[in-house]
């Protein structure tokens with residue numbers, strides 16, 4: 001089994017005349033946490049959308065776990081083992097913690113009419129099995145939260161909602177987890193807690209790789225084994241946080257120093 005889980009080769013995406021990504025090469029190893037950073041509009045979210053099959057690339061290739069997944073549908077990419085959270089929360093606030101996590105499990109649920117109407121015992125077994133899996137995931141973050149699986153998500157504070165979003169991504173048992181600005185909207189204390197959560201998730205789910213888009217440099221510094229810096233759709237630097245933070249091109253493009 002190759003040590004490299006994900007690879008971009010010369011990846012590019014155009015939106016009309018806008019070149020959102022241009023000749024982007026990147027590798028993610030198994031078990032690694034990568035920070036994807038860059039100024040607003042530099043192509044970070046576009047690269048997540050290319051990885052997850054939301055967009056097809058205009059050029060280049062995406063390889064994942066030994067297979068070429070370039071241009072594959074979002075559902076097939078999800079089944080292959082890539083799951084994500086979004087910049088803006090996609091939780092359904094009136095629904096319970098359990099229901100929200102099950103939305104992330106749709107591809108594994110048997111939802112056929114025949115199954116649901118006439119195989120009631122099997123359906124019950126399936127729901128019970130998935131409840132146990134969802135509860136175990138939530139308990140990994142907080143036993144207290146796991147005791148409230150049928151509370152509406154709208155009643156939870158921001159840190160707990162972010163945890164549910166991560167559980168919703170993890171229920172599909174991904175090999176690669178994409179986190180889009182996990183610290184957005186959180187207090188300093190909540191961000192510190194969220195960083196502990198992410199490191200604990202990586203340890204619990206041995207071998208899980210994570211890519212984080214984040215504007216909060218303290219988060220990138222603490223969590224990431226490697227960083228990749230984009231500017232105007234091109235990779236301008238990569239390496240450890242110490243390496244990219246000392247790179248004059250990064251300082252000028254992103255950190256606002258000349």
Ligand SMILES: Nc1ncnc2c1ncn2[C@@H]1O[C@H](COP(=O)(O)OP(=O)(O)OP(=O)(O)O)[C@@H](O)[C@H]1O
Nearest residue numbers: 015018019020038039040041042043044045046047
């Ligand atoms: N669907 C789209 N249609 C047209 N242009 C787009 C589309 N999506 C992104 N872009 C453009 O592509 C470029 C890269 O956008 P992208 O959202 O990937 O940047 P980003 O680094 O994620 O920015 P931010 O940090 O603000 O989220 C920007 O110029 C953006 O306006």
